[in-house]
Amino acid sequence: MKISLERCPTGIPGFDELCDGGLIRDRSVLIAGPSGSGKTIFGMQFLINGIEMYGEPGIFIATEERPQHLREHFSVFGWDLEKFEDENMLAIIDATSTKIGLPSDEKYIDVRPFDTRSLIDQIITIQDEINARRAVLDSTTSIGFALQDPSKFRVELLKISTTLEVLGLTSILTSEVVDSGAISRFGVENFVTEGTIVLYYTRSENVRIRSLEIYKLRGTNHSRKIHPYDITDEGIIVHSKEEIYTEV
């Protein structure tokens, strides 16, 4: 019997048509890209679209930026995070403040030093409250630095991604790479997810070009090409009909 896997559309213009309608429901995917390539925006847009277009609550685990920063930055795109938090459609876990020794008055705070069990407990608590369907862990890279040992990092990431899956969350995990085109920072992140999306941010003469590739996505047909995308006032727009031919 052929089982076709249920989809979770990102709602990001131009993206879902590259992979037969969206990400695979209840699975996790890695988004790898250099700093400034748009990983955090991609992740948040996935959650906001989930809320606005599909009525699906989301969880954002912020290890890189304080939630207050995220609320301020994303208001530029017209995304009112606070409103969604008040409506129990969005929960942001502050895994940043305590890490850098700052107090936090956020509702959901992760302790330091990094501890998978406490993060998972927090996610389970939130799940009881808001019954989320989507999650973003931004980023895996800071967890990798906290744990240092790649084999331990791989096991802990596997615990996190499996928990997200069991809780019925379709998830995006981000990875900040140093070289444009690399698929992970520590060489293990891509093993714990069902797919890898690579964001390129490369120089061509005197401009930088953004492009995206679905490097791997298990269980689905997907584009094998590299497609340009833009970050606009409304977020990411992928030009699915166009391709990048130049060496990236």
Ligand SMILES: Nc1ncnc2c1ncn2[C@@H]1O[C@H](COP(=O)(O)OP(=O)(O)O)[C@@H](O)[C@H]1O
């Ligand atoms: N309103 C906007 N219009 C166009 N580009 C923007 C806008 N806001 C942010 N950006 C671009 O997005 C980049 C940051 O994206 P971000 O998702 O934070 O990257 P990453 O998480 O990969 O480091 C900025 O460097 C900037 O180039």
Ligand SMILES: [Mg+2]
């Ligand atoms: Mg980021």
